[in-house]
Amino acid sequence: MEKTYKVIAIVGALLFWVMSAQLVVAQSQAVKAAQNYYEDNGADILNHYKEYLRIPNVASDIPNIRRSAQYLVKEFEKRGAEMELLELPDRKDVPPVVYGEITVPNAERTLILYVHYDGQPVDTTNWTHHPWTPKLYSKSMEEGGEPIAFPHSNEQVDPDWRIYARSASDDKAPIPALLAALDALKTSDIGLTSNIKFFFDGEEEAGSPHIRQYLERYKSKFDDGDLWVFLDGPKHQSGRPQVVFGVRGVTGMEITVYGTRRPLHSGHYGGWAPVAGQMMVELLSSMKKETGEVLIDGYYESTAPITEADRKAFATLPDYDDQIRKDLGITWSEFGGQSLIERYMYPTLTIKGIKSGNVGKKARNVIPKKATASLGMRLAKGNNPEAMQELVEAHIRKQGYHIVREEPDMERRLNHKKIAKVTRGKGYSATRTSVDNPMAKQIVSAVADASDEEVILYPTYGGTLPLYHFTEVLEQPLIIVPIANHDNNQHAPDENIRIGNIWYGIETYSSILTMD
């Protein structure tokens, strides 16, 4: 795919050359400008970043999260952006969205760049250093890296160095890279080619509880956006550049089936009393085969079909499946070994928990009174969470169950043979931009320009982010461009960023900011 995109880029570049030679030169020069910039100013970039990393950024820590927001306002204003804190009325207890604009004369496109400036809460006990005291290491701790001093101005910087601090990767890392990209382009006198808006989210790691309110309240600020570019997440473990077109949706359900209203002595009643665990295993095995296929009527029907372009995107992914299976100690995977990326395109049904009675030392000669299963459902594009839950419930009813929402009382019990309590979890839809989307293709081309390696195109991540708020409120496509090293310990102790990945970010963002 890299070649295809490079060819497109080159063809595009030639066309533009005719029309606007300056632009093409700018884009190809932008990456070079970025390189020159971090080579000349690497130590300063790190030292500035260190200061930013010192500001605690847990969403619930309002004074500090607001200091973080002010830092962003100040730094981006320095680079000529018009910055503003978006607030909810009378909610100073909520982290603001940091909003910014860089308007480019004659730009025909508006990119909205998303970064979340809050980080995961920390339990300091498992950290080697305090998470808000950034430490520089010669390489990763796992590889035997040693702590080193931050460099003096003009000192040489090794791209394999790591900075250890909370949010060093997730998701502060795009900030120094963006700031440096703007500085680099300015230094080399290369103009931006798109209007840029910034959306810096202060609550992502807290589940973005107010994101919908913010988007709805400030919708007019984003209405002219053409594409959201999410700057978040790690690159592929191969180190190759990566662009992601979407995320899966998610929902879940909890099902409890009932035997007798109290646990029974297995001697006095065993072989006669209904066994809740047996009812549950029969119900769950009627829903899915262990080999993967979901047997619920219509479960795959609403799913967007896989296109030829999707399959071409799959082909950009290194085929690690055999290696992953080996690492995980398995010789098989669901669906006869279909690729992981292909399976991301279908809805799943996963027993993430099942419980009835006790096992191990706590096991007793008792027939449990109920059995509960927690089902996880990852959703593909096209799957509506409630509609999928409805299909599961229809299946449960088809197995002879009466569905209730509360523990059944005796009247219910004596009026229905089999009773299942079903609790529906909240749901997110999948969000997925077509890999054929023209503007998304431009981003891919810009990312390709910033690297010698083929860009990996993920039609969708397996995981879930609440991106559907963005696409639902604003009906704009989105794309994710990650820069962090894959081994960054995000969400965990000793989170870190590899310096080379910041450099990659400066190059990539410079390329995007100047793309045709």
Add this chain to the structure above:
Amino acid sequence: MEKTYKVIAIVGALLFWVMSAQLVVAQSQAVKAAQNYYEDNGADILNHYKEYLRIPNVASDIPNIRRSAQYLVKEFEKRGAEMELLELPDRKDVPPVVYGEITVPNAERTLILYVHYDGQPVDTTNWTHHPWTPKLYSKSMEEGGEPIAFPHSNEQVDPDWRIYARSASDDKAPIPALLAALDALKTSDIGLTSNIKFFFDGEEEAGSPHIRQYLERYKSKFDDGDLWVFLDGPKHQSGRPQVVFGVRGVTGMEITVYGTRRPLHSGHYGGWAPVAGQMMVELLSSMKKETGEVLIDGYYESTAPITEADRKAFATLPDYDDQIRKDLGITWSEFGGQSLIERYMYPTLTIKGIKSGNVGKKARNVIPKKATASLGMRLAKGNNPEAMQELVEAHIRKQGYHIVREEPDMERRLNHKKIAKVTRGKGYSATRTSVDNPMAKQIVSAVADASDEEVILYPTYGGTLPLYHFTEVLEQPLIIVPIANHDNNQHAPDENIRIGNIWYGIETYSSILTMD
């Protein structure tokens, strides 16, 4: 059945009348003698019993359990029995078996009467009174009974009174009843008709860990026994007399199936990685239908068939099944509503526990790495525990599993698609005397003579006792004759005995001790 047995008894009595009028008179008089005795001496019986109940009798409390044993030696010696403490060599830390003999000239039969003189451990916090401080109540606490003083000698005794104390029912109650029966027969000058041996077990509630050693070491003392009569357990809840011909066996297995070697993020791997819970539900639902039928090849084959006599015995049981279902809040039971007693005659397979991942608030978006199920198996006559476990394992193998005994290492994982760790539990065989056994029928007849109500004949209890040690070491039949009230709170706080049930014991034992 009562009538049948009474008819047999009467016919038997007439035949014996011709041959030995004295015996028949003795048996019919024995119950009357018992009644006269407790009517004249009720208060003394209670007061003596109170002193016995004061002696703590937890098997692990060696000084007190040995005091209990000495009490039995002294009291039965007073009644002419030759008593002896059976000990294991150099094991003064083990409760002795209290052994006794009453030899009856010309008796053609030897009955071995079993009682266990130890009781359940106590957690005093939930008792209304201290468990070793017996308290008399006007009726049961649940029925609003009030504490009353123990009666003075010759004071009238109400059969609805209850004594509250640990082991008041389980299983000290047969002791005052046996002592009073011997006293009653002596007072009325009625001779015993069988040689009697006593086997008083001091470790039953501790699981009888040395019973096998005792039986093997002292086998010669019991070799001439014709029938073991177990004096233990509660009567039927209807209050009708009850004789039990056996108990079910029991064993169990724990099965763990493995997915990946670590839990996986359900976003990154869901829809692709094997799901241990799904494998488990498929495995378990291949073993049994929720309607009851075990699908494992040969699972029912070794089971002793149900005889005509068994079915006649079933018919003596009150048909409580509908009531039980209603009480338990169910409208159905396994095997299309076959009777509980009939199902006791077949082996069971019960999911007593299943666990994979978490449910409820602890549920996470994780694919668990394994799933574990604890299976309980109650065994019917003919089922060998190991052979039944073997059938289950053969079934597991048939589903494509490689069976291991330890957590699989990576080599095993990568050499076998599906792996199940199976841990076999200990097993007891069922023990069951035929309801046609001639001597057992004589016991039933004797029990019938002591009551106006039809005797309930249980071919087997649903529960399990390690009775197979007795039948295996000594190859003698056994029968269980319970006397306690069904609501005696055995094994629980506020254990109690209804005085009328001691009186019933005196009548029943007097009848058995003088049976034809």
